[in-house]
Amino acid sequence: MRHLFATIAVAAFATASVSQAALAETKVGLLLPKSGTYAALGNEIEAGFNLALEEAGRTGDFTIVAEDTEVKPPVGLAKARKLVLQDNVDVIVGIVSSGVLGALRDFIDGAEVPLIVANAGNNAATGAACSPYIVRVSFSNGQVNRPMGPWLVDKGIKKVYTLAPDYAAGHQMIESFTAAYEAAGGEVIGGEFTPFGQTKDFGPYLTNAKAAGPDAVFVFYAGGEAISFVKQYGSFGLAPDLPLFGSGFLTSPLYVGAEGDAAIGVVASLHYIPTLDTPENKAFVEAFKAKFDRPPSEYAVQGYDAARVLLGAIDAGATDRASIAAALPKVKYTGPRGPLEIDPATNNVVQNIYIYETVKADNGLTQKIVGTVEGVRDDPNGCMLQ
Amino acid sequence: MDSGVWALQLLNALQYSMLLFLLSIGLTVILGLLHFVNLAHGALYMMGAYLGVSVAMATGSYWAALFLAPLLVTVIGAVLYFALIERLRHSGPMNQVLVTFGLIFVFLDVVRLLWGDIALGLDVPPLLAGTAHFFGIAFPTYRLFIIFVGLLVMALLWVVLARTQIGAMIRAGVENSDMAAAMGINVGRLFFAVFCVGCALAGLAGVVAAPVLSATTGMGVSILVPTLIVVVIGGLGSLEGAIVGSLIVGFIETVGAALAPNVAAISSYVLLAAILILRPQGLIPARG
Amino acid sequence: MFHQTVTRSLVLAATLAGLALYAIFGGFFAREIVAEIAILAVLAISLDVVAGFGGMVSLGHGAIMGVSAYSYGVLTVIYGLPPLPSALAAVAAAAVFGTLVGWVTGRSSGIFFIMATLAFGQMAYTLVFKSRWLGGDDGMAGLPRFDLAWLGIDMGSSLTFALFAILLIAASYIAAAWVLRSAFGRTLAGIHANESRMKALGVNTVIHRARAMGFSSLLAGVAGIVAAQHTQYISPELLFWTVSGEVLIVVILGGIGTLIGPMVGAVAFVLLKHQASNYTDYWHMVIGLILIAVVVAGGRGLYGQAEHWLGRGARKAEGLRRA
Numbered sequence: 001m002r003h004l005f006a007t008i009a010v011a012a013f014a015t016a017s018v019s020q021a022a023l024a025e026t027k028v029g030l031l032l033p034k035s036g037t038y039a040a041l042g043n044e045i046e047a048g049f050n051l052a053l054e055e056a057g058r059t060g061d062f063t064i065v066a067e068d069t070e071v072k073p074p075v076g077l078a079k080a081r082k083l084v085l086q087d088n089v090d091v092i093v094g095i096v097s098s099g100v101l102g103a104l105r106d107f108i109d110g111a112e113v114p115l116i117v118a119n120a121g122n123n124a125a126t127g128a129a130c131s132p133y134i135v136r137v138s139f140s141n142g143q144v145n146r147p148m149g150p151w152l153v154d155k156g157i158k159k160v161y162t163l164a165p166d167y168a169a170g171h172q173m174i175e176s177f178t179a180a181y182e183a184a185g186g187e188v189i190g191g192e193f194t195p196f197g198q199t200k201d202f203g204p205y206l207t208n209a210k211a212a213g214p215d216a217v218f219v220f221y222a223g224g225e226a227i228s229f230v231k232q233y234g235s236f237g238l239a240p241d242l243p244l245f246g247s248g249f250l251t252s253p254l255y256v257g258a259e260g261d262a263a264i265g266v267v268a269s270l271h272y273i274p275t276l277d278t279p280e281n282k283a284f285v286e287a288f289k290a291k292f293d294r295p296p297s298e299y300a301v302q303g304y305d306a307a308r309v310l311l312g313a314i315d316a317g318a319t320d321r322a323s324i325a326a327a328l329p330k331v332k333y334t335g336p337r338g339p340l341e342i343d344p345a346t347n348n349v350v351q352n353i354y355i356y357e358t359v360k361a362d363n364g365l366t367q368k369i370v371g372t373v374e375g376v377r378d379d380p381n382g383c384m385l386q
Numbered sequence: 387m388d389s390g391v392w393a394l395q396l397l398n399a400l401q402y403s404m405l406l407f408l409l410s411i412g413l414t415v416i417l418g419l420l421h422f423v424n425l426a427h428g429a430l431y432m433m434g435a436y437l438g439v440s441v442a443m444a445t446g447s448y449w450a451a452l453f454l455a456p457l458l459v460t461v462i463g464a465v466l467y468f469a470l471i472e473r474l475r476h477s478g479p480m481n482q483v484l485v486t487f488g489l490i491f492v493f494l495d496v497v498r499l500l501w502g503d504i505a506l507g508l509d510v511p512p513l514l515a516g517t518a519h520f521f522g523i524a525f526p527t528y529r530l531f532i533i534f535v536g537l538l539v540m541a542l543l544w545v546v547l548a549r550t551q552i553g554a555m556i557r558a559g560v561e562n563s564d565m566a567a568a569m570g571i572n573v574g575r576l577f578f579a580v581f582c583v584g585c586a587l588a589g590l591a592g593v594v595a596a597p598v599l600s601a602t603t604g605m606g607v608s609i610l611v612p613t614l615i616v617v618v619i620g621g622l623g624s625l626e627g628a629i630v631g632s633l634i635v636g637f638i639e640t641v642g643a644a645l646a647p648n649v650a651a652i653s654s655y656v657l658l659a660a661i662l663i664l665r666p667q668g669l670i671p672a673r674g
Numbered sequence: 675m676f677h678q679t680v681t682r683s684l685v686l687a688a689t690l691a692g693l694a695l696y697a698i699f700g701g702f703f704a705r706e707i708v709a710e711i712a713i714l715a716v717l718a719i720s721l722d723v724v725a726g727f728g729g730m731v732s733l734g735h736g737a738i739m740g741v742s743a744y745s746y747g748v749l750t751v752i753y754g755l756p757p758l759p760s761a762l763a764a765v766a767a768a769a770v771f772g773t774l775v776g777w778v779t780g781r782s783s784g785i786f787f788i789m790a791t792l793a794f795g796q797m798a799y800t801l802v803f804k805s806r807w808l809g810g811d812d813g814m815a816g817l818p819r820f821d822l823a824w825l826g827i828d829m830g831s832s833l834t835f836a837l838f839a840i841l842l843i844a845a846s847y848i849a850a851a852w853v854l855r856s857a858f859g860r861t862l863a864g865i866h867a868n869e870s871r872m873k874a875l876g877v878n879t880v881i882h883r884a885r886a887m888g889f890s891s892l893l894a895g896v897a898g899i900v901a902a903q904h905t906q907y908i909s910p911e912l913l914f915w916t917v918s919g920e921v922l923i924v925v926i927l928g929g930i931g932t933l934i935g936p937m938v939g940a941v942a943f944v945l946l947k948h949q950a951s952n953y954t955d956y957w958h959m960v961i962g963l964i965l966i967a968v969v970v971a972g973g974r975g976l977y978g979q980a981e982h983w984l985g986r987g988a989r990k991a992e993g994l995r996r997a
Contacts, residue, residue, distance in 0.1 A: 035951075035958070037602075037603070039503040068951060073813055073905070073911070074901075077905045078706045078710070081703075081706055082702065082706065085832075086702045086703045099813055102815055102909075103907040122812065193647065194643075196811070201398070201598065205643065207391055207394040207395055207398060208644055224600055227600050228598070231507065235527075235529070235598075236524065237526070258506060258600065259507070470966065480725075483731070485969045487923070488963065488964075488965035491958040491959060491962030492966070495957075495958045495962070607916075618786065652800045655794075655797045656797070659794060662779065663779070663781070663782075666781070666786050
């Protein structure tokens with residue numbers, strides 16, 4: 001009888017604990033573009049995020065409220081306010097566009113809601129405009145480009161011509177590359193910024209680049225512009241005499257297939273490649289391919305790591321906005337990208353940057369790593385977190 | 387800049403002008419003849435690119451895409467004509483602007499639904515791949531092909547308009563459609579034929595541009611403004627106007643981009659504003 | 675010709691009251707929506723003044739609104755001036771810009787006028803986009819709201835701001851109605867109806883059109899201030915021509931040339947947009963189809979069509995009475 005009573009008591013207690021845990025569900029606001037030019041990136045980040053939760057078996061612990069930023073700062077801000085003030089989320093994850101991030105920053109900081117940035121690379125977000133509530137797990141524009149500077153000098157490339165689209169990210173990418181390249185002894189002999197989003201035809205710029213007589217060309221382009229640029233670079237036959245280097249988004253696994261053979265031989269730097277030969281990455285790539293029938297891109301990994309970092313914070317005991325915000329920067333682990341931690345001085349991710357070459361494979365194109373720069377960390381650049 | 391670089395930049399400009407020409411000639415004749423402001427012309431260009439990509443993927447042949455895409459776009463255009471355009475022909479520019487603006491939105495999402503959000507590439511056929519070397523410069527062979535297509539269409543249209551009876555009827559219709567109808571020309575059927583040819587040219591421009599620019603969901607909107615600028619600068623309804631307009635805009639945007647990118651960005655708009663103020667009928671309008 | 679009918683006054687009062695109730699009882703997101711509606715409504719009213727009553731369809735009104743928003747941003751964020759004088763200066767700047775555009779395009783009409791305003795709008799957009807001191811495409815943050823603490827009003831509260839925005843809709847409507855009923859407005863209607871006749875009467879139509887654009891731009895400038903203060907952040911996208919396209923759609927959707935219609939259109943458009951984007955990622959298509967449907971159905975828009983039916987009913991009743 002006592003035995004039965006004890007069993008029932010234990011069962012009741014166990015049930016109570018389980019439902020207590022279920023009540024302590026974390027509400028996540030997933031703020032990504034679902035329409036417009038960046039919709040593909042938004043979907044990719046969400047795919048990675050959900051994969052991480054599934055893999056950990058913790059999908060039930062999270063309620064996800066998804067909203068579309070439409071890549072428009074006012075819309076993003078309105079949706080963020082809704083998530084915070086109406087849906088009462090504990091944490092927001094996402095943000096593809098730096099413009100949207102810029103619009104949200106003051107609100108997030110003022111409302112004291114943790115935000116895990118899963119893409120937007122604007123330097124200031126973990127620099128002069130940093131906040132104890134904004135943690136970035138993707139990259140900063142400077143971080144991805146700096147390693148190419150010394151690497152190019154090392155390869156004997158003394159003179160470089162730069163190209164990038166004429167908007168904030170384009171300028172930041174080139175500026176950080178230029179600073180690192182010139183500090184290592186190289187010379188940027190010229191460069192141009194092409195009209196953002198409207199440049200379909202790079203012919204005139206490529207012609208100018210060649211005319212300037214550099215040893216190599218270094219560029220930043222992403223998405224549709226990257227595809228056009230790489231293809232046109234190939235069609236002008238510049239490659240053997242004038243090698244093309246760039247920020248890794250130029251030949252991102254997400255769309256390098258559309259670039260075709262023109263992408264072969266292009267060397268770029270990125271914080272993640274699907275061909276990284278580590279057990280963590282192999283497992284991740286397999287799981288992603290099994291679920292989505294395509295290899296993961298850096299955007300998928302960013303979403304995946306956003307979830308991992310959040311899980312890490314929850315597992316450390318965080319339950320509400322304030323504790324999550326405090327716990328996020330302390331999470332450290334080795335994931336598909338390699339070792340990952342958050343720098344408390346900036347709340348930006350500290351990660352490896354991989355320099356890779358696009359090469360031909362049996363059924364398409366793949367990435368071959370030609371250099372690894374470990375633990376790339378940003379300077380505070382005006383951030384006063386510490 | 388040495389002569390080789392100049393030559394390359396001029397070729398770049400010429401190639402872009404040809405693309406603009408293919409688009410603007412359809413738009414200007416539709417505007418000049420049907421008095422119809424068809425903002426959806428850019429969307430038809432986009433459909434040409436995407437349909438070209440699909441045909442190429444299905445058949446493995448660029449040439450099949452080059453041939454079929456304009457035809458398919460013409461069919462779409464014909465459907466639009468009977469469903470909407472005919473009804474709105476006399477409605478005045480504002481309604482036409484609005485309806486075709488609405489069509490832009492519809493096509494944008496239809497494309498997203500059918501082809502997704504990621505940019506799609508179209509491969510250049512082996513015959514046209516690679517770089518052509520001549521007179522000491524290297525220029526992509528495919529871009530030479532674009533110039534060739536543009537010039538060929540220009541020549542064909544000139545011959546048709548200036549030398550054939552149908553050309554004469556079209557020119558008469560543009561000058562004075564009531565008079566032309568009074569003279570016994572079946573203006574309605576003529577308009578439909580011209581509209582179809584305009585759509586075919588827009589589709590051709592799309593499939594021709596796709597290997598260089600990729601098929602993207604924003605391409606219909608982004609090409610629309612330069613095309614409209616060409617039409618206004620060149621003058622409504624005339625082939626010569628479209629040629630001159632596309633050369634001017636093509637050269638300003640390309641050579642300007644090469645020499646002074648900051649100015650080039652707004653130069654087409656400045657030119658547009660100047661023409662609208664000083665010579666609103668355009669440089670070579672069909673009607674004096 | 676503009677007449678302030680009983681129906682219009684009723685619809686105006688009802689709409690404003692409805693928005694206010696929605697803001698008070700609808701929760702936080704409702705207040706965001708009301709502010710969004712207000713910006714669009716004021717902009718739509720401003721566009722109707724020139725497009726509906728002057729026949730001048732402008733695709734540059736988004737840019738004009740943007741000029742006001744950026745002027746406000748520059749004065750408050752970069753120069754640190756107080757919000758109220760900065761707002762007045764910004765609205766004036768938009769009016770000046772609009773007057774210039776109106777004067778330069780004064781002789782164009784129809785599709786050419788549309789394109790000219792598009793060109794000027796895009797020029798403004800490109801200049802702002804390329805100006806790194808304005809923040810470029812990263813935009814400018816930290817724009818302040820009015821400080822009415824000395825009146826005991828907290829503009830930081832979304833509810834207060836939403837009600838303030840509703841008040842501005844009312845003020846813009848009243849201002850527009852007053853101008854349209856004045857001699858100036860009647861001259862504008864005359865130019866719309868028959869420009870050569872007005873010229874023959876000695877009216878300088880170009881100057882008059884420029885002034886009309888100036889007044890319309892003043893109202894657009896007010897919309898710009900609300901937009902700037904609502905999100906307290908501005909970016910060059912405000913000036914892109916598709917924004918102008920959207921407000922034109924709103925005017926048509928509501929009913930061009932009725933002044934009430936655009937306001938109704940703004941409410942319908944914003945609510946529709948939010949509803950549609952809840953159900954589908956493809957709401958551009960939804961908006962496009964609705965726009966086509968409205969134009970094909972006669973182009974009177976929601977309110978315009980309603981007014982037309984009421985008018986028919988009244989005329990029928992009149993006819994029956996006489997018979």
